[in-house]
Amino acid sequence: MPTYFPKRIEPKWQQYWLENKTFRAVDGDSRPKYYILDMFPYPSGDGLHVGHPEGYTATDILARYRRMKGFNVLHPMGWDAFGLPAEQYAVETGTHPRITTERNINTFRRQIQSLGFSYDWDREVNTTDPGYVHWTQWIFLNLYNTWYDEAADRGRPIDELPIPGDVTKAGERAIADYRNEHRLAYIAHAPVNWCAALGTVLANEEVINGVSERGGHPVTRLPMRQWMLRITTYAERLINDLVPLDWPEAIKEMQRNWIGRSEGAEVDFLLAEADGAEQWFADRGKSGFPKQAEEMVVRVYTTRPDTLFGATYMVLAPEHPLVDRITTAEQKEAVATYREEAAAKSDLDRTDLAKDKTGVFTGAYAINPVDKRKIPVWIADYVLMGYGTGAIMAVPAHDERDHEFATAFGLEIIPVVEPPKDAKVKEGVCFAGEGTAINSGLIDGLPTKKAKSRISDWLGEQGVGRKAVNYKLRDWLFSRQRYWGEPFPVLLDDEGNHYPVESDDLPVPLPELEDFKPTGTPEPPLSKAKDWLTVERDGKNYRRETNTMPQWAGSCWYYLRYIDPTNSGAGWDKEKENYWMPVDLYVGGAEHAVLHLLYARFWHKVLFDLGYVHTPEPFQQLVNQGMILGEMEFVGYRSPEGWVSLERTDGKGFLKGAKTALEAVSLSNDQVKKEGSDFVLAEDPTIKVDARSYKMSKSRGNVINPDHVVDEYGADALRLYEMFMGPLEATKPWSMKGVEGVWRFLNRVWRVIVDDRSEEMALLPAVVDAEPSRDELRVLHQTIRGVGDDIDAMRFNTAISKLMEFVNFLNPLEKRPKALLEPLVLMLSPFAPHMAEELWEALGHEETLAYVPWPAFDEKLCQEDEIEVVLQINNKVRSRMKAAADADDAALIAAAREDEKIVEMTSGKQVIKELVVASRKGKLVNFVVKD
RNA sequence: GCCGAAGUGGCGGAAUGGCAGACGCGCUGGAUUCAAAAUCCAGUUCAGGCAACUGAGUGUGGGUUCGAGUCCCACCUUCGGCACCA
Structure with a gap:
């Protein structure tokens, strides 16, 4: 019977670990803590695919390794269970999402447990549990009750918001409105990305090339009442605080690009038809640059104030509020038509397909503040209302888009930057790089950088401009018109004013609905929950907010809930947070590089400002596992x-x-x-x-189901193969033959220890208590050193190959001392824990090996007595010799000169140089020889 | 177009500037077997040679160095991300 039979040993140990709570993390223990986190899965109906266990195996190896190294390890798992796919499925099949979600979670839990991961299952969380939703809503209320104090550069309670005198005088309603304008969670009536097919609006981040990220449905712009989160106030800190994090540089860069900070200037252009231009300029010189521009002023943002002299026209976004006011009678009709067309265009039309520039002249002119020239004001949809001020000064000589537009409409092009001599300027394309200012009055002859700062100073003195910073990042559109999400803890009165739900009344439950389908209109499904909808408070009737939160909400803080998962009086206990946070290592797919990680960091910073967490960042180290492709x-x-x-x-x-x-x-x-x-x-x-190799997909039919692999080869083989395939971060193709290879290795390990012809579980007679030889000890200690180094550096593939080499070394030994086999089993245990526990037991131990100290190595025992020295002539290996490990360079060279082959090949030639080099493999002597 | 990562045998992949191809897969030959599977042993970058050996070789072209897969410059290809952000 005792051939290697995973089906017998794997369930046995999984049950043992569960029953004994082997992997329980102990709050506040005196051991050093290590918090190692997996990105929790969205439990889809398809079950686990082989990509999930890749990251999970990596973290599990580290968790098990750290426990053996004496750490108190927190390694939890949970479910990100709200979201569109479950609801779409529910809508299609008529099954309530709660049912499908529960079913999917059960499948995922069974699959994950069948892989033997060492999670503390007492800490399992589920974002759809009322006990979890409670605290998601609580955090929302904290966002709602926080404003950003620019001066202190942090979020503060809304009660501390200073109210200006004139607002106070205007009464209660005005004060409330003033506060509402400053809350981190606020209501906006703005054009949003409405996806009719999904029946909801989407965040900018969820719209790719004008179609929805999920499902690829068309998205249109529609003005709607929406909850927004003021993430932009944290933009600067979200960029700066990346620096000390131990994250892949590529991910940091993606976040920086997404936030898209740019430095430039805001400049005011007075409209030419305004009266008293001279007076205006004079007044501005005295008053300085105002917070808000006057009615007849177009404010623009530019990153190239040095090109102001080349600004030959201006463009407003079609939605710009000034358009109505400035359009002349003759142009009214053309402008109105163009604005209608632009409004009807989807994002897709505005970006991808329509690369040709379109626009309409408004009939108005503005005055360029640097030279008082009159320049025409156009509207065009290549200018976006959502970025900067929604208006630009166009410099067709040095901006590709402006150049295209000017060429199409025959507008003037004035070069104001001389390219550097060595710059390659392509024919027919404008020069958008840095150079030397020309045709530019006071900044003529200055290099771009100096010209920028000089002109900005001048603009400041004149009161017509100032330095400014802009971000591509927009505020986060936080509401969805779907059923399966967290309700907002907010009440609305008849006038549309909003009031937070008292924290004692949390959680606001998601009402049971028979009909949870989208209404087909922007009216959310929750509006159909008649009993739930109306709430009486102090004798007055209120209507509940019917929008729900996006899927990101739950995943923004789940790492905090693991710390204290059953606490009903708080989201987490402060002391426990202080002990466990931050997350030491966070592993997950690179697809979350921007969205999830940015949102979670934002929430964390707000919680930090409010004193609920003690670190400014949640995730100290981040690693992205690569994608697993189908077979070649x-x-x-x-x-x-x-x-x-x-x-x-x-x-x-x-x-x-x-x-x-x-x-x-x-x-x-x-x-x-x-x-x-x-x-x-x-x-x-x-x-x-x-x-x-192709990405695994149902349509391609190349999806590998982990259940089948476990069924055929066992969980240990699956785990080992996923790690042996190659570096964790790399994209790599699956190979069933490769699984078979590591499975054969496991069999070899088994047969090195266990008598597989015996009926009972029994050790081979070759397994003895004898002392290992010096050579055997050396190989053992080299292996311990190598495997430990590799695990520390997360080079699991090479760690496994070192274990294979060690087993290949043990295999031919007729006597196999236990002192070699026990460390082998311990070293194998993070990778193939079931087999390791079974072998550990066979070797006579009664307790789990989960907390047995990791084998130590002795540097002295790793050393060889005699080494092989490679002899080279002109860097080509020509001979080899043995030498004592401690021989010095002179002795090695002397010995090398005696070597027959070397003598033969150097005779009659001039030896210019003799080098001795120590390398990873040993030593090397090189003779540089000339004819 | 911009940003980032990567190009090494038939395949996955190893190599602190120092013996390229560890380890595994596949393949070839052998042992074991009535036979097969499993297992064990040997070989396996390419070219030439029975062999010892010799020559070439890490996407392409240059450079630095006694020595480059590794460092520098230019380019090509693949993958990932962003893309009218003024």
């Missing part, structure tokens, strides 16, 4: 006339330059061969074929 596939293309070589296709299954669809034929290994750097048909080497 060979595909040949065939037309009715026969095979078509790869270079004659367009890469999308069509004949290049023609619309002929080709037949894609899956080819087996032996139907192809490699020729040079290409794969070709074996039967016709002139036909190149496609050889690559």
